[in-house]
Amino acid sequence: MSAVLDAVGQRRSHSKVTAQAPSHEELLPLVSIAARVADHGALRPWRLIEVRGDARLRLGAALVEAAGLTGDESAKLAAKPLRAELLIAIVASRRESDSVAVWEQDAVAAGVGHMLSLLLTDQGWGVMWRTGPLTRSEPVRKVQELSASEELLGWLYVGGVPDGCKQGVRRLIDPSDYLREL
Template structure:
């Protein structure tokens, strides 16, 4: 797939089926995505990959953070894809590179990874929510004190019965407005 085609056709895929990339394939794709801009080559991220029963365990952690009437729904969320890649921001402090720039590097990495997954025929969606900061989820993922969970990249095979809606292109102006 050409780069332009990948950029224009990649969409977040809400419905993901088995299979998902193997661990080896995903690690290879993450290595490739790591060529994204990263000032100082700090690699301010780490990944925790969840499959199978690990998704159920995450569901239990999510359910423990919400009111009783929505616990079943929260517990089922990690089962929406066969693979969840936990995106963990691990900023480096002994550097001149500001934290916001390190966070931008993680975002660039995830964007590149989503494009690479799309190029290989996989579907993905970056999911977040209030539970990313919950103590139960932090403990489940064994986050260190300075780390932040930025959400999960849900990964799997796109469900052909649920095609994403084409996007409208944004408008761009060549004028600079002053404030």
Template sequence: MRFFSDPVLEAMATRRSVSKVGPETPTDAELAELLAAVTPVADHKALRPWRLLLLRGEDRRTLGEALDAAGGVVREHGDHNRKPFRAELLIAIVASPREHPKVPRWEQLAVAAGAGHLLELALWRAGWGVMWRTGVLADSDEVRAAHGLAETEQLLGWLYVGSIDESFRRRLQTSHRPALDPQQFLGRMPR
């Protein structure tokens, strides 16, 4: 892996999804501080077409019930959907497009996704494990209702956030996972 002298580029180049995070999470105040790195996301006409919802505690059970309802899953009494409990903190990334004659909906969805990715990078740089999870039920009526989404909004998924196990952190530091060849992503317009 190529290592950069710039810490931002280094964080970007070494970012990894952490599928199993620990129980410690950033506080709401720490998240607000990290959001300062997110708000400058490229945003045509400064529409700010995104918002974040913090799911902690029982909010995760509500999400699990909505996922079950959307998927037609009936559980035994006392059992619950464990997926939202893979992390103590889930951050729902919501695209909130607005009508604008010069900024199409797709562009506003891209801004919201960009904000989500910048937050993921900021959390990673701050030492937190993060996994962006989605799924076929994210846009279901039940899940949308549980998040209080407006008709025009779209849930882009959840960041599962938590601490990183020290053994996993050491493994990441010694990883020799090769970077993708950037040339495959570069091209020219056809002539």
């Protein structure tokens, strides 16, 4: 099996990660490689936002505002961005185009996010792509500083893989159930 097949075949989500995280400098070459996804028109209709330190607290506050919660429930929600030292927001940054539909641009942004998650995993980091009903709320849009032509697709939560972490098990599919000839 090739290294790529091995890497993709071993991919798993890590819902819990350690406080270690890749630096900005370590992310740069991975982002450069992730940008190689298929991109009709070479529009680069995406961008990524590193969310570290106090920015995670601001994001938590935006989630609480969007949900309209108070008390214990608000504290739980506010703490969600603290599950990892690094969150990477995946943003569909749509461009004006007569030939590339919005859905295609969103697919490119999602492709970059998924490719980046595979690259981070290959480098030994634990990654989980998280979304939720508040992802596209106005308070979250505001804290992420999104323009009118942008949509947040979610965050990659990135950190170290905990010691003793078990290999992910995913039930194999029967590919003939999903791949058909016309």
